Amino acid sequence: MARPKKFDERQVLDTARERFWSGGYAATRMDDIAEATGLGKGSLYGAFGGKQELFHRVFDDYCGSVVDAVGRQLRGDDADAYARLSAHVYAVAAATAADTAHRGCLLAKGAAELAEHDQTVAERARAAIEALQALLEDDIAACQRNGDIAADTDPGKLAALVLAVLRGIEALGKAGASEETLTGIAGTALAVLPRPAH
Amino acid sequence: MARPKKFDERQVLDTARERFWSGGYAATRMDDIAEATGLGKGSLYGAFGGKQELFHRVFDDYCGSVVDAVGRQLRGDDADAYARLSAHVYAVAAATAADTAHRGCLLAKGAAELAEHDQTVAERARAAIEALQALLEDDIAACQRNGDIAADTDPGKLAALVLAVLRGIEALGKAGASEETLTGIAGTALAVLPRPAH
């Protein structure tokens, strides 16, 4: 019926994510993205609408994939709940330390740059954070059922604390903290979680 | 000898801070700053050199004032060390919640936007974070001497954890967390700090 698209939308979004991630929104040029993807600007605008809309697509995708990935790391049987929590916290510290370019997380970076002036970004970020907290809360509740964490503490409160520590690890990583420091924070955070008596 | 400056450098820096803070670096125009201060662009460039140099001045100032302010909150006698720590943690949560514009902290925002590509900003942010950690460590060590926190935990590790929580509170605030959530995190973080036996 009509000429089919020559490019893979998924691939273009990935490339755009890469650019926005390392440069930020304002500093990334549409021409960059066009060149990086090999697309002409006409195709780019035709397919995605404009810079802001493209960023929203990328940001949404990113938030979704982060929540998915964390979900895969945290969901499972009660028996392994604490091991999964511990692995996740250390994984975030390691990933942040390994990010030598200090790009941090696009969720945090995008929110920092745009949340104040872009309602859509703000809302999406809020939703993603809420989802992450829910995942943590479920896992912590499982830890409590399994006797790995004291049952007399509100799992929601502990989840909020752990989430804050994770976001803090990333912020410190962006500010140049060493891998040792970040791993140390992960360990200390896990160590101070209240254990059941005996 | 020569015509004296008509403007107050301090005031210009404050105005520039305001602009950079709410708009970010890339999205803030020198014309904006010129208009906001009432200065002509010539004076602005004559006095500060250029956009990047002006931002560096603003950023340095900001980092210095944050470290100073925290220092004033945390330094004092051993007897009040825990009260000061507690007050500080709650103060950060309250301040973040009160920041309805979700601007967050310029230190975090600037680092997020520029640390990857601007060596000077990265270095300054790292130094500020290190100074904050040192202040926390001193206060926590005082708490331990006074018997408010278990003495068998490395104060440096606890300080790193608390710092991560504080940075995390701010990150969550920017993502839209409620005052209740933020205050809750502050309380939970203080509650899980290890107490001396009896």
Added chain:
DNA sequence: TCAATTCTTGACTCGTTCGTCCAGAACGCT
């Protein structure tokens, strides 16, 4: 008062960047 010096103003230059537009290409259907 005059000269020397530094500050001020805003118009100007020049590169940059978003978004548009259009001629032509690729495809499926008849």
Added chain:
DNA sequence: AGCGTTCTGGACGAACGAGTCAAGAATTGA
């Protein structure tokens, strides 16, 4: 093959923003 439709590429327009510059203003010392 011919046609309608959609995609492609890149030239173009228009606005914008960083930094410059030159003419004039304010000030002190002689």
